[in-house]
Amino acid sequence: MAYAWSDSLSTGNPSVDAEHKQLIQQVNRLLEAMKQARGKDEIQPILSFLGRYVDEHFRHEEAAFARLDCPEQKANVRAHAEFRKTVAELVARYQREGASPSLTIELKNRLGDWLVSHIKNVDCKLGAIARAA
Numbered sequence: 001m002a003y004a005w006s007d008s009l010s011t012g013n014p015s016v017d018a019e020h021k022q023l024i025q026q027v028n029r030l031l032e033a034m035k036q037a038r039g040k041d042e043i044q045p046i047l048s049f050l051g052r053y054v055d056e057h058f059r060h061e062e063a064a065f066a067r068l069d070c071p072e073q074k075a076n077v078r079a080h081a082e083f084r085k086t087v088a089e090l091v092a093r094y095q096r097e098g099a100s101p102s103l104t105i106e107l108k109n110r111l112g113d114w115l116v117s118h119i120k121n122v123d124c125k126l127g128a129i130a131r132a133a
Helices: 014-035 040-064 071-097 101-132
Strands: none
Touching (some): 014 040, 014 101, 071 101
């Protein structure tokens, strides 16, 4: 099942939302490539892109919401740090083991599901606080 953008994922910050859409699109590409057992020449670039883009996006998003002095922002930064570690772990596992059904499931759960949940439950709250400020 592919992830789909919906208004429920909108933070109200157009650049943050555009980056979220790109992340969702790339996670979908990765999961499809893994599911179809495509080769390393297609999967590795997607993983590399996600690793770089997640880092860039988190820095941008944190800067966009930095003026908010609220506990959610601090928790967001911590969650981002943990997610960066998760991405690095999953990339390393792929490099060691290659594509497998179990890794595909883990990528879906730990990358895709986490990302959508985080956007909906944390980033959207920060967006609402920013709009109210």
